[in-house]
Amino acid sequence: xxxxxxxxxxxxxxxxxxxxxxxxxxxxxxxxxxxxxxxxxxxxxxxxxxxxxxxxxxxxxxxxxxxxxxxxxxxxxxxxxxxxxxxxxxxxxxxxxxxxxxxxxxxxxxxxxxxxxxxxxxxxxxxxxxxxxx
Amino acid sequence: xxxxxxxxxxxxxxxxxxxxxxxxxxxxxxxxxxxxxxxxxxxxxxxxxxxxxxxxxxxxxxxxxxxxxxxxxxxxxxxxxx
Numbered sequence: 001x002x003x004x005x006x007x008x009x010x011x012x013x014x015x016x017x018x019x020x021x022x023x024x025x026x027x028x029x030x031x032x033x034x035x036x037x038x039x040x041x042x043x044x045x046x047x048x049x050x051x052x053x054x055x056x057x058x059x060x061x062x063x064x065x066x067x068x069x070x071x072x073x074x075x076x077x078x079x080x081x082x083x084x085x086x087x088x089x090x091x092x093x094x095x096x097x098x099x100x101x102x103x104x105x106x107x108x109x110x111x112x113x114x115x116x117x118x119x120x121x122x123x124x125x126x127x128x129x130x131x132x133x134x
Numbered sequence: 135x136x137x138x139x140x141x142x143x144x145x146x147x148x149x150x151x152x153x154x155x156x157x158x159x160x161x162x163x164x165x166x167x168x169x170x171x172x173x174x175x176x177x178x179x180x181x182x183x184x185x186x187x188x189x190x191x192x193x194x195x196x197x198x199x200x201x202x203x204x205x206x207x208x209x210x211x212x213x214x215x216x
Contacts, residue, residue, distance in 0.1 A: 009185040011192070041191055086191040096191070099184045112188075114180050122187045 001034065002103055005064055008112040009099075014039060017110075019082075019103075029082055031101065043082035046100055047075055049126065050133040055081065057102065061113040065104040079104055084112075086123065094123040 002017045016034040021027075027048045033039035046053045055072045062068070065079070073079045080103040083095035097120035103110035138146060145155040151171050158165040168176050 008188055009181050010188045039192055041188075084188065084191045086187065088190070096184070096187055098180065099187075112184065114178070114184060122183055 002031075002108050002110050004110050004112075006111055008101070011039065019080075028085070031082070031084075042085040042087075043101060044085055044095055046081040046083050046097070049083060049095055050097060050120075050124075050128050052133045053081070053097065053120075055079070055100075055102065055113070056115045056117050057113045058116055061102070061111055064111045065102065065109050066107055067104060073102075073104075077105075080110075083124075092125050094125050096122045097124045098122040 002019060004015050004017060006012060007014045011033070014033045014035050018032045018034060020030045020032060022030070027045055029043045029045060031041040031043055053075070055075065057072060062073070065073075067073050067078065075081045080101075082101040082103075083097055084101065086094045086096070088094075097115075098118050099112050099114040099122060101110060102113045140146065140156045142156050142159045145153050147153055152174065153169040155167040155169075156164060157167045170176055
């Protein structure tokens with residue numbers, strides 16, 4: 001079970017989530033709220049859509065996750081990094097790379113970390129251009 | 135938009151109860167101190183953007199989930215009646 005001490009923007013009260021994968025829907029990860037059974041998000045692991053993605057987390061977000069230090073955490077080693085997928089009708093699906101979900105792999109504490117100095121948008125169309133992501 | 139120039143240490147007043155003070159001016163960032171009543175929400179602009187985006191993503195999710203669930207149960211396109 002993932003714990004988000006501050007929830008996520010618009011859902012600040014939702015502090016407990018499960019991350020679920022289903023082989024048929026790989027690589028999508030479903031983030032299900034435990035507090036509200038009707039609330040869930042479809043996400044994609046950031047390395048799957050943007051291999052060159054680098055985290056630029058704020059000090060506050062790093063503290064929320066219990067990650068110390070001057071350097072940014074490594075995706076896959078220190079943290080899990082997921083981008084929320086948005087499907088609008090008659091439009092291509094988009095991912096929020098401006099504010100990915102970041103989870104401390106050791107403690108399972110997470111947050112939605114609005115990136116500082118981000119070249120990415122909250123609505124990056126899939127598939128991402130290679131130049132944007134290497 | 136009202137445009138003002140301030141130096142570090144100087145302030146701006148909004149209404150009766152809100153003060154914005156420039157605390158420190160750095161190379162590419164400035165530090166701002168905000169004094170406001172609890173009833174006034176103060177957030178980074180991006181947070182509002184992300185809030186709206188999350189709401190949009192969450193809503194559409196329940197429809198997509200239902201469709202996905204149905205497809206897996208029925209092993210084909212969702213039944214038209216449903």
